[in-house]
Amino acid sequence: MQPTPSPRSQGDSSRSRAEAIYAQLKDDLFGLRLMPGDRFSEGELAERMRASRTPVRQALHRLEREGHVEVVSRSGWRVRAFDFTRLEELYEICIVLELEAVRRLGERPAAEVSPLLDQLGRTWLVAPERRLKDGQAVSRLDEGFHRQLLDAAGNGEMARLHADVSERIRVVRRLDFTQAARVTLAYEEHGKILGALLTKRNEDAQRLLKAHLEVSKAEVRTITLHMLHSARPRDLPARQG
Known part of the structure; x- marks a missing residue:
């Protein structure tokens, strides 16, 4: 029994x-x-x-x-x-956290941050023919890039808050990467940020990072119903709202 x-x-x-x-x-x-x-x-x-x-x-x-x-x-x-005002406010939190993370990275000895930067460089500092073309794959790498900056800053609570905020804007980020131009820009902008960090140009790194995030924030207001349904996996029927 x-x-x-x-x-x-x-x-x-x-x-x-x-x-x-x-x-x-x-x-x-x-x-x-x-x-x-x-x-x-x-x-x-x-x-x-x-x-x-x-x-x-x-x-x-x-x-x-x-x-x-x-x-x-x-x-x-x-x-x-989508609550566009809320999404923009979440992006503003990301900007504050990531700028602080980059400031802290710039103050640390090069030997401490080089392993992280070398790892990120192997992903983003690559020849155009070696770049990924799949937007969703690049969106995951993009989220990882920003997460790793926070992890390396050495403040666990900042990293946890950033992870929570990143999750809340993930859908918008993935929509952003349905555009081929944004995939190309991600490689170019991340490469410039890494170049500034590698050469200890801390203020340039912060300026470039802020500009990169501000572009993504501005894209929030461009989301349309057509963009949403174009991004839906093709093997799924559309549901009625």
Whole structure:
């Protein structure tokens, strides 16, 4: 006779399932498989995830607290529309944190920061023919570039705050990299920032980094419905908002 699972083990299993569903939905949001305005029900998600409604509801409420989705009926949900003012404010936080990180890097001995800069250089300081062309792959490298600057600054709380903010603007960043021109600019602008850091031109590095981030911030206001739906993976049907 099989032992009956304890209430604690059942609770742990439910939390684990909710965590997995949360991660999958977040990946759908950041991968543009779920777009602003898309509607869905808990039942639809439960069927797709092959799960009960309880962990689905737990995952959705967590995403609701983070500002990604909103309730539209008793069991209906919708991906929240972009709040452009909020996105610009998040970019401003990134600018403050990253400029401080670069300032700190400029004050550290070259021997301490060279391993990081050499690693970043192998990614960004490459000949044009060796550059990646896939926008989504470059967007992930771009996020890693900015994250590594914060990690190297040596303040764990700054790095954690930056990681949280970066996650909240990830969809916009990925939309930005659907444009081939932005992929090319990413290599050129990151290369200039690294060049200034490698030659200990700290003020130039901060100026170049700020200009780089300001361009991305300005792109927020250019997002259109057409851009969103053009970026949706082609094998998915469009949902009605």
